[in-house]
Amino acid sequence: MVSGTRFPKHLTTGRSSKNKLQESEIEAYGEEVVEKYRKYVNPAMVAILKFAGLALPEEDASGVFIRDVAGNEFLDCVGGYGAFSLGHLHPKVVEAVKKQLEKEALKSHYFMSAELADLCELMASVLPGDLQYSFICNSGTEAVEGALKAARIHTGRTGFIGTVNGFHGKTFGGLSVSGREIYKEAFHPLLPGCSLVPFGDADALAAAITPDTAAFIVEVIQGEGGVNVPDDDYFPKVREITAKNGTMLIIDEVRTGFGRTGAMFACQHYDIVPDVITMAKALGGGVMPVGAFSANADVWNSLFGKNPYLHSTTFGGNPLACAAAIAAIKTTIEEGLVERSRVLGQKLLSGLKEIQSRRGDMIVDVRGKGLLAGVEFALDDIAALAITGCARRNVLVAYSLNNPKVIRIEPPLIIEESLLDRALEAIDDTVAETAEMLAMV
Numbered sequence: 001m002v003s004g005t006r007f008p009k010h011l012t013t014g015r016s017s018k019n020k021l022q023e024s025e026i027e028a029y030g031e032e033v034v035e036k037y038r039k040y041v042n043p044a045m046v047a048i049l050k051f052a053g054l055a056l057p058e059e060d061a062s063g064v065f066i067r068d069v070a071g072n073e074f075l076d077c078v079g080g081y082g083a084f085s086l087g088h089l090h091p092k093v094v095e096a097v098k099k100q101l102e103k104e105a106l107k108s109h110y111f112m113s114a115e116l117a118d119l120c121e122l123m124a125s126v127l128p129g130d131l132q133y134s135f136i137c138n139s140g141t142e143a144v145e146g147a148l149k150a151a152r153i154h155t156g157r158t159g160f161i162g163t164v165n166g167f168h169g170k171t172f173g174g175l176s177v178s179g180r181e182i183y184k185e186a187f188h189p190l191l192p193g194c195s196l197v198p199f200g201d202a203d204a205l206a207a208a209i210t211p212d213t214a215a216f217i218v219e220v221i222q223g224e225g226g227v228n229v230p231d232d233d234y235f236p237k238v239r240e241i242t243a244k245n246g247t248m249l250i251i252d253e254v255r256t257g258f259g260r261t262g263a264m265f266a267c268q269h270y271d272i273v274p275d276v277i278t279m280a281k282a283l284g285g286g287v288m289p290v291g292a293f294s295a296n297a298d299v300w301n302s303l304f305g306k307n308p309y310l311h312s313t314t315f316g317g318n319p320l321a322c323a324a325a326i327a328a329i330k331t332t333i334e335e336g337l338v339e340r341s342r343v344l345g346q347k348l349l350s351g352l353k354e355i356q357s358r359r360g361d362m363i364v365d366v367r368g369k370g371l372l373a374g375v376e377f378a379l380d381d382i383a384a385l386a387i388t389g390c391a392r393r394n395v396l397v398a399y400s401l402n403n404p405k406v407i408r409i410e411p412p413l414i415i416e417e418s419l420l421d422r423a424l425e426a427i428d429d430t431v432a433e434t435a436e437m438l439a440m441v
């Protein structure tokens with residue numbers, strides 16, 4: 001796929017790749033980048049990307065499309081694992097960041113930051129319940145680190161409970177409470193006193209909590225775990241059990257926050273307010289890396305009351321990040337993207353279920369909420385073939401780190417309905433092709 005495989009013009013943004021390479025130069029340029037990856041970045045990754053038919057480097061992106069250096073245009077249904085809820089280079093976010101850049105990029109930390117104050121105020125206005133204070137950092141896993149520290153200091157306890165197949169990032173703290181051993185085993189000992197319970201099982205949580213459990217950390221819908229949606233009564237029970245035991249509830253909305261599931265925050269589907277919430281990805285509007293954790297005044301007092309520098313960061317909450325996040329939240333509200341995600345999500349889910357009804361031999365389950373959908377295949381290998389088959393059809397769907405049988409479809413919330421149809425068509429064709437291939441073996 002070297003010379004510009006494109007969607008029909010009416011379905012694209014009409015932008016062409018900025019790369020000025022001649023067709024004859026593209027392959028050599030691709031090989032040059034591959035060589036640098038082999039030598040300086042990550043050799044094993046090259047093999048995987050080549051297998052997926054993604055042998056050329058990414059060149060640019062706008063809206064829901066990503067282009068490689070040859071001008072091949074891909075419909076982005078991975079959405080930066082949730083980071084591109086507003087698509088790529090949303091003009092309102094770009095504009096806000098440019099404007100801020102003309103003024104100041106990073107703060108001295110000697111003075112207060114009006115941009116940070118504005119962002120935290122805006123966040124308090126959209127966060128559930130009494131979650132009023134926010135700490136802004138640079139990534140999801142940093143947000144999780146901060147949340148875990150807040151729980152320890154607030155409760156005076158040390159232990160944490162996470163969920164089987166849960167995912168909270170790859171720092172030592174994030175890994176300690178994440179739920180797939182393959183990513184943890186090489187790095188033991190991790191944080192002491194951490195255990196896992198099955199996701200969706202409130203009785204298991206009740207049985208696992210000890211007097212030393214500082215917090216239960218959980219995603220509302222497990223993303224990397226394979227888009228696992230719990231029963232409706234799970235989170236109300238979790239809230240009750242944690243409160244009764246003096247254990248804090250940390251809800252990780254790094255992936256699900258800011259409209260992804262058809263609510264501003266996924267925990268709002270279940271009408272619960274956590275003690276701490278973590279966010280990242282979509283918070284940066286797809287333009288800046290931004291993470292955050294938020295809690296109520298009591299928790300904040302425990303964390304910062306005696307020493308306002310007990311938890312800090314050099315780059316977190318910088319003015320560019322704040323400008324992006326403010327624009328991202330405002331745009332999400334102004335453009336009605338939470339509702340859009342809910343409505344389009346229903347269409348996506350019913351389209352996928354329709355495919356499943358014809359392909360029950362290949363697809364075991366289809367699930368999701370809003371524009372976060374998962375398709376569970378009968379085997380890991382079928383899911384891998386489905387990802388590469390979709391990529392060959394210029395539609396990017398995601399691999400699930402903690403459940404390789406599941407592919408995820410999480411497009412930008414701004415996606416047009418006709419393009420969602422296009423994605424469904426690509427998945428349908430890919431599943432049919434994969435079934436034929438398997439029948440031949």
Ligand SMILES: Cc1ncc(COP(=O)(O)O)c(C=O)c1O
Nearest residue numbers: 139140141167168169252254255
């Ligand atoms: C629920 C959840 N928490 C935490 C993280 C870690 O975020 P980051 O990759 O920004 O460190 C992720 C990343 O996918 C995530 O999905």
